[in-house]
Amino acid sequence: MIRLQQAEIQHTTIGEDCWIGAGAKILCGVTIEKGVVIGANAVVTHDIPAYSIVAGVPAKIIGVRG
Secondary structure (H helix, E strand, C coil), X not given: CHHHCCCCXXXXXXXXXXXXXXXXXXXXXXXXXXXXXXXXXXXXXCCXXXXXXXXXXXXXXXXXXX
């Protein structure tokens, strides 16, 4: 039965000074470092380094801030 299956808990971490666009999805276990910008409707499936700009499905780095 589904209710008897064991769940694996994964923590998602979002750093300071991040901007997450409307409708963006961030999957479990992903780490978003400081200063990241995530575009609207992006699907983040992996860790994102600091000050990156990401967009798309799945999210890809399209630029760097500063």
